[in-house]
Amino acid sequence: MAVKELPVVPSARPGTMAAGAAMERIRERRPVFEKQKCNLCRECLFYCPDAALAVDQGEVRVDLRFCKGCGICAVECPVRAITMVPEYAGNRGFIEK
Amino acid sequence: MRLLLNGNEAAAHAARLARVEVLASYPITPAAPVMEKITQFIAEGSMKCNFVRVESDHSAMAAALGAAMAGARSFLITNSQGLAYMSEVLYHTSGLRQPVVMAVVNRALAAPHSRFPEHGDVVAQETCGWVQLFCENNQEVLDSLIQAFRLGEDEGVRLPVMVNYEGYIQSHTRETVDVPEQEAIDNFLPLVRRPVLDVNNPLAVNTVTGPELYMDYKYHQDAALQHAGEVLEEVSGAYARITGRDWGGAVSGYRLEDADIVLVAMGSLVSTARLAVDDLRAAGEKAGLLKIRLFRPFPAAAVRESLQAARAIIALDKNIVYGAGGALARELRAGLYGFPAAPVYSYILGLGGRDVGVEDLAGIYRQVSEQLGSGTAPAPYQWYGL
């Protein structure tokens, strides 16, 4: 076994966590958007703790590498344009809390 | 320029000559005059340095570390309670490979309360990953501190350095000290900047590290500390070329050539032991002295080489590792493992400022000489001067 080459100062390069993000491993639910209801107020973008939401070509999109499925966006959307749907088929209610 | 300086003043001049940029320090006796002197240098314009008047020793070390990480040459002072209080940050500083330099004006740790000299404070930090140098007089304080910056900042080292000298015995005693010219030191010690907290090159420092990386980081850190021992030889040589003063690298011998019994010491005891050796030699004894200048990394190879002809070794420890003995004796025994012909006699002495004179050391030598003659094996350690 060889000793690993590492930075002299223990440190990490910027943005490297985003590159390896794979929240599908832990996500139980995902947000789905009703485009007709959304008024692009952007509130959901600023309430997402995981930087998973962005406005892209006139609509809100979720980056599923980042979304952990917390459901804050759905609770906070002032026009209820977001619903959380379970990630997994199978026995309903088994995964959902 | 030759000046009459005490150890603290010599340290302050070293900081000035090294063009220290950030001083973050918290007062503690008998080290505080160093920071007072530096702030005076700043006030009178002979030094361009930012003083961070922190509210504690822990914060002093933290601010010094922050300053180093942001690219500044950073210096501080402390001892005893202050050093113990900083302990956690000492480990961050070495683990993050920042070349902060600290003058440790050695003082006994309470309890019972004491403000007098011994090495217990620095010995308690022997595993913290800093280079640890000891000085025998005030000239060496100045010279070693300047060397410490070059050593710590060396590309292959990148580690913090403690320069130790004893409270009062050194900090408050004036001696003639040659203070080099600024230009000579500027050539010896060019400014090296390696900021790790830099908006133009953002890094996340000290991320949570799992078992797959932690040990490799520590391997590299230990290798760098070992390497510092080699670099010290180079740095001492280069310094000798500009000042004419060669403190040796890690160790240096005095009248060692044909010595039978060798005293081994660090710090102010070295100069006392030199006189004891001279007296003993005059009385026909084959006495010698080995000065340990570098305690971390411990120069085991150099010690073995210097002591290979000795018949007995006397370890003089101004510290007590409770339940284990003297730190220096322990290192010597480990380093000399396989030399059964050279037993190590371990003495604990001079704790909390108890005076140790030339006669004491000569007396210890005679004791050991008798025991050796009668074939008595050395005790694990013994207390002297109670």
Next chain:
Amino acid sequence: MELIKTLAEVPEDELFTGGHGGCRGCGAALAVRQAMKVLGPRTIINIPASCMATIGGSGLTTAWKVPFYHSLFECAPAVASGIRAALDIQGIKDVNVVSWAGDAGTADIGFQSLTGAAERQENIIHVCYDNETYMNTGGQAGSVTPYQAITPDTPAGKPTPRKDMLAIMAAHHPPYLATASVAYPLDLMQKFQKAMAIQGFRYIHILAPCFRGWGIREDQTVQLARMAVECGLWQLYEEVDGRRRVTVVPERRIPVREYLRLQGRFKNMDEAAIQDLQDEVDRRFREVQS
């Protein structure tokens, strides 16, 4: 300085990216995300031991895009002081130097270095993200944990009230001091903008709920942060050179009971205790809003 007036004006760059290791619905991560939008890339941040120090970096990966140092628990403001001293001596200007700590790293073990830096009027911004417990070690109680809150080490409810950190920090006479909440991102971002435009020691205290510690659902983080403002327990204001201005007047006032009853940690609180708290909140509300 142009204050951001709508969310559409906020820069899109994420300086604390997705993919970080916080729990679902983490209020602490949300606070950082919102603030980093305005702090911008010329920011050096250090965060002492806490959830927020750990979730943004793992081994050789990080969610940070600005220089970040996971510092020791006691000393984030001291580290920031050293960084500022180093930048100043090198003539590096226009950098926000930020110490960002949890409630323990601010009000408890971190308080010594905080009061020191505040008294010295260091040119730094200290942010407390307050989840009212020691979440990184399992949610134990600290000095700003509310009265009667159940935590792992106060199983019958915390017997003493929450320490008033805002009053303590105001006593240091900082040129800028503010409260903020993750439920009011525009207000929070404007406060960072104002703080950045001022020199000297600036203090911003953000209420950032943690669903684990509070005994709520993970999608209620923002809702509870808002209700804390609506019930008057957490008032949003700023003080510039000691002059207070309320920045958010809740559109509707709700009883504290509504806020408390949603949280598992207050399940032991009886009606009499709730009424006492209501009286105290009303008194304090009048005091601040006047």
